[in-house]
Amino acid sequence: MWCIDFFKASFRITVPALAFTLSGVPSGRAQTVSVAAVCNPASDGSNPCPRHIRLHTASSLSAMARVGKAMFFDQALSGSGHFSCASCHEPSLHYGPAGTAPVFLGGRNADRQGRREIPGLTYLERQPPFSIGPDDAVADDVVPAVAVPATVTAHAAKSAVNTASSAANLVPQGGLFLDGRADTLLQQARGPMFDPDEMAANKDQVIKRLQTADYAAPLRELAGVRGQKSSDFLLAEGLFALARYQIENQAFHPYSSKFDFWLQGKAHFTPEESKGYVLFNDPAKGNCAACHVDTVKRDGLPPLFTDHQYEALAAPRNMALQRNKNPSYYDLGVCDQKPDGRKNLAPYCGMFATPTLRNTSTRQTFFHNGIFHSLEDVLDFYVLRDIEPQRFYPEDTRGKAQLYNDLPQVYKSNVDRTDAPFNRKPGDVPALSRSERKAIIAFLKTLTDGWSDENDNYKK
Incomplete structure (x- = not known):
């Protein structure tokens, strides 16, 4: 969870990797947690404990991935x-959306709003399958399982330095899309292609295109005899090709941000970036690292800046979305991925996937409904949501802010009000001042891919 400020715990770790014991957890038992090297930037902005990280080696695309590339850009x-x-x-926006529209206008006549904001496609190659289980953000593996509590239990506070406490929570994790309804990139590719509000294709049309496009011949050859006999198998192979393109093309996971250079000891943070980095990790301040993990794990892979989990943050209802004109309509995230989810997955209604923060500064829409359009808006909401709710939520006839107005009353208890900076109420001092929020944004900009060490003025 980024290089964590362990001064808060009265010690500092500067070795490559070790295990340490946390005591005082709710169960009364000490728990061992595996932690990678952690340290704060030095006074000159350098990394005093650089890490060796495993990076994807660029190579030529396979024949299947080349088919996938052609399909990725095929409007037909x-x-x-x-x-x-x-x-x-x-592609020029790190495979995220262009413009400020909260959702995509698609369909056969380009006049239908998509259901949710457009997520980026970068850094999905290591996404685990959907499961519900212990909240263990530092675990190396996620065991695919579903364990839903019969009743909603108290939410143990979560921070980057106390994973033992929050491990008692049962949380949704893994999966693709904002609700985790797909487990593979192949499944993910099928969704928007056949969604009537997005690409709005039909099966017969897609199969015909796969049989007649410039890339049809190599696809048929790769699909083999079965692909020539079965149109369904040919379609499956086409979707597989799209997945292979995203896996093999380094542009989908370049790990080329300033942070990646800094992590390896090849870049220096500015004073503002260093300040934001520390605040991002401080469990009493930004506490961002509790969910947006920056730890280099045992496998040596670069951090993804997500714990692959889901949170209910109560983004305000976006009345720019046509669906929201209907007062009975609610998008409830995880619990809407299955027909019976609002009953069987009730403790998770209102939860949406925690995205990677890599390349987040190049986005212009945020949250599942695209309600915010800048990182400044997002940080203000995080810090002031419950201190100044009138800034974000409409008022009722009595002039009182309608808290969490995009959730039915029965699910409002799912909203995170435990973890900093959300553990505040009206009259409290914000966890982050305006200047501190500005510093965190400066740090977030170091997560944008395409940085060159030639830009490191501190080395010159």
Whole structure:
């Protein structure tokens, strides 16, 4: 969870990796937690304990991935003939959306709003399958299982330095999309292609295109005899090709941000970036690292800045979305991924996936409904949501802010009000001042890919 400020715990770890014991957890038993090297920036902004990280080696795309690349940019795979995967996932924007529209306008006539904001496609290659289990953000593996508590239990506080306490929580984790309904990139590719509000293709149309496009011949050869006999198998192979393109193309996971250079001891943070880095990790301040993990684990892979889990943060209802004009309509995230989810997954209604923060500063829409349009807006909401709720939520007839107005009353208890900086109420001092929020944003900008060490003025 980033290089963690362990001065709060009265000690500092500067060795490559070790295990330490935390005591005083609710169960009364000490728990051992594996932690990678952690340290704060030095006075000159350098990393005093640089790490060796395993990076993907660029190589030529396989034949299947080349088919996937052609499909990724093929507008003829949409119902209108005007949309491709790249229409939503712009390569120049790290495969995220362009513009400030909260959701994509798609469909056969480009006049239908998508259900949710467009997520980025970078850094999905290590996403585990969906499961519900212990909240253990430092675990190396996630065991696919579903364990839902019969009743809602108290939420143990979560921070980057106290994973033993929060491990008692049962939380949703893994999966693709904002609700985790797909486990593989192949499954993910199928979703927007056939969604009537997005690419709006139909199965017969896509199969015909796969049989006649410039890439049809190599796809048929790769699909083999079965692909030639079964159109369904040919379709599955096409979706697999899209997945292979995302896995093999280094542009989807370059790990080329200033932070990655800094992590390896090859860059220096500015004073503002260093300040933001420390605040990001401080469990009493930003506490961002509790969910946006920056730890280099035993496998040596770079951090993804997500714990793959889900949170209910109570983003305000976005009335720019046509669906929200209906007062009975609610998008409840995880518990809407299954028909019976609002009953069987009730403790998780209102929870959406914690995204990676890599390349977040290049986005112009945030949260599942695209309600915010800048990192300044997001940080203000995080810090002031319950201190100045009138800034974010409409008032009722009595002039009182309608807290968490995009959730039915029965699910409002799912909202995170335990973890800093959300553990505040009206009249409390914010966890982060405005200048501190500005510093965190400066640090977040170091997570944008495409940085060059030639830009490191501190080395010159």
